[in-house]
Amino acid sequence: MKRCLLDQFSQSAGKMKSILVAFSLFVAGCLAVRYDGYETIRIEPQNHEQRTWLQILELSLKDKIDVWQSSALEGHPMDVMVAPRFQAELKEILDVQQVPYHVMIKDVQSLVDTQTKDVGTSNDFDYTQYHTYDEIQQWVVDFSAQYPSIVSMYKLTTSFEGRDVHGIKLTGTGGTQPKKAIWWQGGIHAREWISPATVMWICKSMAEDYGVDPTVTAVMDAFDFYIIPSLNADGYEYTWSNDRLWRKTRSKTSGFCVGTDPNRNYAYEWGGMRGCQYFPCSETYRGPTANSENIIKGSTEFLMNLKQSGHDFVSFIDFHSYSQLFLYPWSYSARASLPADSTDHGVAATKFSDGLKAVYGTEYTVGPSARTLYAASGCSVDWGYATLGAKYSYVVELRDTGRYGFLLPANQIEPSGIETYAAVKAYLGHMLEEYYP
Known part of the structure; x- marks a missing residue:
């Protein structure tokens, strides 16, 4: 039966x-x-x-x-x-x-409708609303113009459909050169709108607090922050124009299937059988080859070029949603021995989760990715640690735990931004203690 x-x-x-x-x-x-x-x-x-x-x-x-x-x-x-x-x-x-x-x-559509109904009602950038890809790219331009002494923009790469992917470099005017480097990225999965929104909230808060908040001033004087608010340009645009719950890129694959899961496309441990698929129509399709996606090839080449030119990356964070998790290597296998730095990973991650919980009481789970969530090969968190060499490499799964899932209402952008910013400050305070005692 x-x-x-x-x-x-x-x-x-x-x-x-x-x-x-x-x-x-x-x-x-x-x-x-x-x-x-x-x-x-x-x-x-x-x-x-x-x-x-x-x-x-x-x-x-x-x-x-x-x-x-x-x-x-x-x-x-x-x-x-x-x-x-x-x-x-x-x-x-x-x-x-x-x-x-x-x-x-x-009714999923009812939540989709509530996320977009108030968009585009003001000429000023509203950090409490979701924004289109073009609006986010304009934010990069405007934000760097608003804080020219501590923010500069750069072009990371070009997407499959020809969209420019821009980011910002955020750094203080003090400190000595060369500074250690930190990489944050949002929006690798197109439908996870809270990710770019939270990343931009954190950037705004850091810029506002530079010269005011001692911790923020110290970390910005100590580190260069390279930040991409919305990495999956084509996929994110598609969530606004065609399918709110699209996850992948928009590259053309075999037959009628479109797109690759960019967070299964990184070269480290690419192609494993865990957490990814070889079937092109799958939501977790790994791509025909490692780095087949423009945004992954372009971003990893950008980072490796910086590393080869003398930039020492010590942190890599990939912001996702949902589940309220702070995860560290390994992602590719739950059976693999944990990295030598795993204890330190856990200590820093706990600083993050404790700092976040102190604001509204939001609970985050901390642990190795494959052992805490599920195994997935070819992911950013493993590449950031093993290839880029960033000791503190993480994936953050933002709000919530499933009530709204990928369709988190816009009224939760502000609390997500506030609590995640508090978490980031606690985490960066730990980084400051380790690298600049």
Whole structure:
């Protein structure tokens, strides 16, 4: 009975998928994707048997459901978005298997609508609203003009579709040269809008506090910060024009599939079988080769050129959402021995999480990436540590823990920015103590 239900679900979903693919090819670029009536369902396995069964379910239905959060580790739920036509069947399968679940978001489109309805109402840059890619790039220009003594802009690379990707260099006027370097990037996954918004909030706060806050002044005089608010230019633009929940890049792959997961495309441990896919339509498609994506090739070459010219990178942070996590190497394997610096990674990460919690009480989980979340090969956090040589390399999963998921309302940008800025200051204070005692 269980197998029959799963087979029926897969077959009906597969037929509908074929029809939808053909239709989407016909209307590509004409209509934006809508999610009216789509639900996100949190599935909570109670034991190892249920968890193993869910992993099989995830693989079987990978092209029929959108997995927002996997359930690879003990105590970790699985969040999936499901179209109206599949909801009853999926719930019946879960009921038969006696796996607990509940609906977290009843209508995904209603949340999409609330995120964009107030955009573009002012000529001034509003840090409490989400912004288009062009607006973010204009922010880079305006921000560097607003603080010319401590902020400068640079071009990082050009995207697959020809968009310029710009960043800022943030550094104090004091200190001695050469300074140690820090890299922060946001928006590697297109649908994670809170990431660029929070990164820009942190930049604004640091610029405002330079010369006022002793810790901020000291760290800006000690370090050069290279910051990219929105790395996945094409994907992010596509979330505004066509599909709010698009994750990947927009590069052309084989057949009708589009895009690569840029956070499976880094050269370090690229192509492993954990947490990434070789199927081009998959959300976690690793790409045809390492560094196949313009934004990954361009950003890693930029960083390695800086390193070869004498810049000593000591920190690398990739801001994501969601789950409220602060993760460090390794990502590619839960079985690999942890790096020699792992104890230090944990100490600095705890400073971050404690600083964040002190503001609103928001809880973050700290730990090695693959052992805390799930294993994934070809990721930024491993490349930043192993190849760039940044001792403190992390991935941050921002708010929330699933109530809104990737569709965090704009009214949470400010609290996310405030608490993450407090966390960053605590973390940077630790860095200051280690490198400039």
